[in-house]
Amino acid sequence: MIELALIGIGTGNPDHVTLQAIEAMNAADLIMIPVKGPEKTELAELRRTLLAMHLKNPERRVVEFDLPVRDVVTTSYGGTVADWHGAIAEAWEAVIVDTLDPGTPGRVALLIWGDPMLYDSSLRIAEILGRRILLKPRVIPGITAIQALCAAHAIPLNEVGAPVMITTGRQLRDHGWPADAETIVVMLDGECSFRSLDPEGFRIWWGGCVAMPQERLVAGVLSDVAAQIVKVRETLRAENGWVMDIYLLRRMS
Template sequence: MIDLNLIGIGTGDPDHVTQQAIAAMNAADLILIPLKGPEKTELAELRRCLLAQHLNNPTTRVVEFDLPERDADGAPYDQRVSDWHDAIAQAWKTAITEALGTEADANVALLIWGDPMLYDSSLRIAERLGHRMQITPRVIPGITAIQALCAAHAIPLNGVGAPVTLTTGRQLRNHGWPDGVQTVVVMLDGDCAFRALDPAGIEIWWGGCVAMPQERLVAGTLAEVAEKIVTIRAALRAELGWVMDIYLMRRTA
């Protein structure tokens, strides 16, 4: 039986890692580090740095493995994501069995950006892995990108007694501002979907690579700072080969 620990590690700052997460790392027999291609080697390096700082168990093995890429086109989006998750589950199984064998009882850990419950597919992939081998999943919560963004800008997440909608760039672009809410948090936006909105009465707080050394922050009215965000985001992507960003928007009363 494999105890599969999905460990939330925050958004890039080693100090985000909780004591519970550190204990789980040091209790692991095997820690898996996914490699997402040469343009994202820095993400793997950040995981290596976290382990260098927090892992002190000499018997814990650290194994890196190649993460399958999602098909860019062809099948509908939902089908491509489903096929991709199947491929990742198989990659997890292969990495585990090659490192530990097929009959092992062991603790295995993966380090998950932010928190595994929020716009991350690790739990869904773990469920698929459970169809391939005996596992018991365990989640160690981490600081989310939403928490890091609000802390970086020193703002509250919500208005007084008001709801908040968490959504994606795809949803914002296709459906516009969600009905009945003052505050919207947008994740997984590769196209700066806020440009599709009427900017009147909207303030935005944006962060790229929040809590990492490359962190960039922009805040202001959407009309005034939208193009500045687009420019900074493009520069970060050109510099790093990738960019992780998030933003909060609020309509004025």
């Protein structure tokens, strides 16, 4: 039986790592670090930094592996993602089989941005891997990008007694503003999909690289700040080679 700990580490700020996460890192027999290519080397380096800060045993086995690249969507988005998840599960399996002693229990850990339960595929990939080897997933919750965004802007996530919808940029572009929603949080948006809305009808709170040293925040009526957000996002991406951003939108009464 392999125990796979999926450890939420927040948005990259070392202060986001919980005591429970540190304990899980130090209990692991193997810690895997995915490397996504040259433009994402900083993300791998942040994981290395966290481990250097928190591992009590410097000889703990840490193995880096190349993360499979998702194919360009040609027919079905869902099918493309499913194939990608399968390839990642195979990559995880290869590292585990090559590193741990065969036939013996082991503890494996992965450091997950934000929280493993929110718009992250690790649990689904673990389910695929569990069909190939005897596996028990364990989730260590982390600070989500939503929490970090609201904290950075010092705003409540919800209006009084009101619901909140969490969605993606793709959904916003393809289907527009969700019916009956007053507040939405948009994640996984590489195309600034807020531009598809009536800019006069919404307020936006946007954050790029939230809670990290290069954090940038923009807030205001969408018509006033949309162009500024696009420019700031482009600047962050040019300076860092990548950008993670998130935003909250509310209807204006």
